[in-house]
Amino acid sequence: SVLRAGVTSRDPHRSFSVPCQRFVSLRHAPGTVLSGCALVLSQPKSRSDKAQRQMLLRVAALLAAVAAKLPWQNTDSPRAAARRAFSTLQDGWSATYVPSKNASFIPRTKASETWFSVVAATDAEELRLLPHLLKHYAWIPPSRFVVVLHAPKRTATYREMAHHVEAFGAMGHVRWASPYSGAHKEAVRRFAFARLLQSKQMKFGDWVVHADSDEFVVFPDRSFEEVLSRAGKADVVGGMWTDRVADQGALAPIPEQDLWEAFPLNCAFRRKPKVVAYKLPRLVTDGAHAPLGKDAVFASDRGIVYHFKWHSHVLERLKERVEVKKRPRQFGGRGKQGAAHLVEALRAYLVDHDGICVSCKDMRAVCCRAPCDVDSLRPYEAFLRTDPSKPHYFAFGILLLLCGCCYAYLRRRAA
Structure with a gap:
């Protein structure tokens, strides 16, 4: 009334x-x-x-x-309205979905489909690496690509990478605007998945091929499609890291032509397990080194995750990583500040040796020229943990001193 x-x-x-x-x-x-x-x-x-x-x-x-609840901003273009609708700011990270202009979505079927999820930085080397990545995973339809571009600023490199993604045929990309963090990286991926699940473009039961921009997954005996088709009741496909290094361990730039010939050495710096694909609603931990939950079923096939990290831009990236390690909680991580000096020591090693000293004595049987059996390589994770100060020896000495004091006290009481 x-x-x-x-x-x-x-x-x-x-x-x-x-x-x-x-x-x-x-x-x-x-x-x-x-x-x-x-x-x-x-x-x-x-x-x-x-x-x-x-x-x-x-x-x-x-x-x-x-x-x-009224649409006050009716003057915005549909592109701007979509970008505003899928923007978010949570837990210290911010991400925005940017749709492509002329992409066409292939209608999905009732059967399980395969998606490709990748997170890429926006620098000069990543720009050169992006075409190789899109070509390697081109067996997946472009409309099933979930691309996250880490771009705190709208630089010219970011705009060019976004243009590459759009020209490839992807429906759009997610711009991650907050500072880098491993924990935030997986949160941004899930933000993109949630948007696709809400619009019913992605469904539970679909496979997600999970990779970073410098990770190229290869199966020795069969193709990736065959591995997923014969997975059966398995909901996780695993792999093992293998680093690709240029001749003489040099930090070479990313080439425009053959990436594999420019980095011909297989090295076992860190033979760490990696989840390369999983079936929704299964998710993975930060870094995708293990699936979430104890009931995961792994497929019998295991892939090789070729890691193209050791290029000319790695020094600048390690410098940025030091800042994240010094203030892990500020960037959403849960690590300790002590990990920063390990990254600093690794960067100093690369500067002193002008790359990786693959001919040194401690590198014997760690690297081999492709094609070779990567399972026969000797893992050498100590290379990634170069630490000339060795503070753990000091802590071990204090522990021995405390044990000796306790032993002397107990002997005195017993007497």
Whole structure:
């Protein structure tokens, strides 16, 4: 009854004497609606108008609630509206979905489909690496690519990489604008998955091929499609890291032509397991080194994850990683600050040797020229943990001293 009676101000542009069904068609800004209510409420009233004032306050609250749901920014283009609709800021990270202009989505079928998820930095070397990555995983339809570009700033390199992704045929990409963090990286991936699941483009039961921009998965005996088709009840496909290094261990730039010939050495710096594919709703841990949950079923096939990390831009990337390691909680991580000096020592090693000293004595049987059996290589993770100060020896000495004091105290009491 209050809405049908209405409240009319003297300004014809602030008229509220409209029936309830016309509130949906209001196109005034929320500030105009509330200012009209404030104009009426500010007029002098007697004590007998207390009930009427309460009534008007309820009308103002209802108008504000309706006004907040109206599409006030109808002048925006559909592209800008979509970007605004899928923007988010949570837990210290921010990501925005940027749709492509002319991409066409292939309608999905009822059968399980395969998606490709990748996170890429936006620097010069990643720009050169991106075409090789898209070509390697081209067996997946471009409309099934979930691409995340880490771009805190809208640089020219970011715009060029976004153009490459759009020209390839991807439906769009997610721009990750917050500082780098391993924990945030997986959160941004899941943000992209949630958007696709909500729009019913992606469904539970679909396979997700999981990789970073410098990871190229290869199976020795069969193709990736055959591995997924014969997985059966398995919901996880695993792999093992193998680093690719240039001749003489040099930090070479990414070439435009044959990437495999430019980095011909297989090295076992860190033979660490890696999840290369999983079936939704299965997810993986930060870094994708293990699946979440204890009931995961691994496929019998195991891939080789060729890691093209040791290129000319690795020194700059390690410098940025030091800042993340020094302040892990600020960047969403859960690590300790002590890991920063390990990254600094690794960067100093690369600078001193002008790359990786593959001919040194401690590198024997660690690297071999492809093609070779990578399982026969000797893992040498100590290369990634170069630490000339060796602070753990000091801690071990203190522990021995405490044990000796406790032993002497117990012997004295027993006597």
